[in-house]
Amino acid sequence: MTAHDPVIACGNCPIRHNAICAECEADELSMLERAKSYKTVPVGTPLARAGEPLSHFSSLVKGCAAMSRTLEDGRRQTVGLLLPSDFIGRPGRATSPFDVTALSEVTLCRFERTAFERIVRDTPHVASRLLTMTLDELDAARDWAVVLGRMTAREKLAAFLLNLAQRQRSVRGMARPSGKILVALPMSREQMGDHLGLTIETISRQITALRKDGLIEVPSRQDIRILDYDALAFEAGDDGDGAPIA
Amino acid sequence: MTAHDPVIACGNCPIRHNAICAECEADELSMLERAKSYKTVPVGTPLARAGEPLSHFSSLVKGCAAMSRTLEDGRRQTVGLLLPSDFIGRPGRATSPFDVTALSEVTLCRFERTAFERIVRDTPHVASRLLTMTLDELDAARDWAVVLGRMTAREKLAAFLLNLAQRQRSVRGMARPSGKILVALPMSREQMGDHLGLTIETISRQITALRKDGLIEVPSRQDIRILDYDALAFEAGDDGDGAPIA
């Protein structure tokens, strides 16, 4: 993206990790250092509420959160699952268009919003990195539209498990996995339903079906072991051409 | 977003229109001028194919296009409707993740990809504008997920008509409309179905239903007149709080 490769790493904080490079002045680094602060919150904490002001731009360092919208009659749709390296908020807008809720204990790397806007404006590496991240999120959101609009319940569940497996692995630095993979479900069946546009009962039935078909094991409520990655990818309508399912 | 307001306008081309400002050097302007070229193609032209290289970054100046993915079994989902000011392609990636097809005669303002990447890198205003546009598209894509995941066929159609009405008006510089509005449908029933995750028959039935309920008129196959904007917004689950339906 830029002429500089990221060099200086900083734990799981993607802003500093990806946006600062050794060739650039130390000023940028110290500016980011001064502006950022870490915060850890327990499971269930609302990190943002739709329409309400958001004082910080944050990047998720640890844990898992869900971005969702709830209609007046109670129907809820999760529009994004946030895992480490994903961000909350945006420069140039004071309010969040969605609710964001911590699905587990969550650690955030936070930047006060106006300070962050200044950083984005003055630091081409950060702006460039943020653009790349946003474009990637956009592609992922559009991929997910295919799942929501055109897939059966079984395909939706398979796509979800594969997506989760890939993202959990990629955080740990692994490429496309294969064979048996233990996937940690950081959410209840209800939240899975909200993510996939299904009811809790349908989620439950499809988990049972995939289990009976030998594609997955369910060691506990919050874990699913994928027994045959490629077979599950086939169920998800992924023809194996590497097209990412979100 | 930036310290500079856009001043120089250029027809419907959003890059130059929004990204260049009178306070900045003339160099930026002439660089963009040299790099860009216009191209007009007839209805049905493929503007991009999923997985295949994309030589240009383009912005849509006139007409309408659909971004879609087709599964192997023929199921298709439109993941984005492109209207004037929307863009095709992205810096930093040579291939398109989706098919893009012209739904009408389309005029593009095109920048050769590597030249555009240089412009984005060297011109903070363009980069900043592109980031804002991408963040807006991301919000819109996530809003659409609520429609696809949680709405009934009737609600989906209502949301679609409202969305189209708003976007067609906003191009012409109007805010949220009300009363009777003629919406031009730049697509077949099949393409509407692909956009909403419904079949052609369901689209047809729901149009008939909304017409019989006095919410819309159907003067021709490619036009729908909204008779009561607020009532239609109610059908779409829009509580009128101004929350955009995509």
Added chain:
DNA sequence: GCGTCCACTTGACTTGGATCAATGCCGCCG
């Protein structure tokens, strides 16, 4: 160790939208 609670699972039935099958309508071309 025993009850209680709550999330999950399973079963029975309903229903919204898909599917299959005509039929209608309009534009176009000879």
Added chain:
DNA sequence: CGGCGGCATTGATCCAAGTCAAGTGGACGC
């Protein structure tokens, strides 16, 4: 002007997922 072809509408039926209603089972407190 008349026939042809493709899109759109309408009707009849089917089925996947939703809804409503019991169970189950593991975690936790007492």
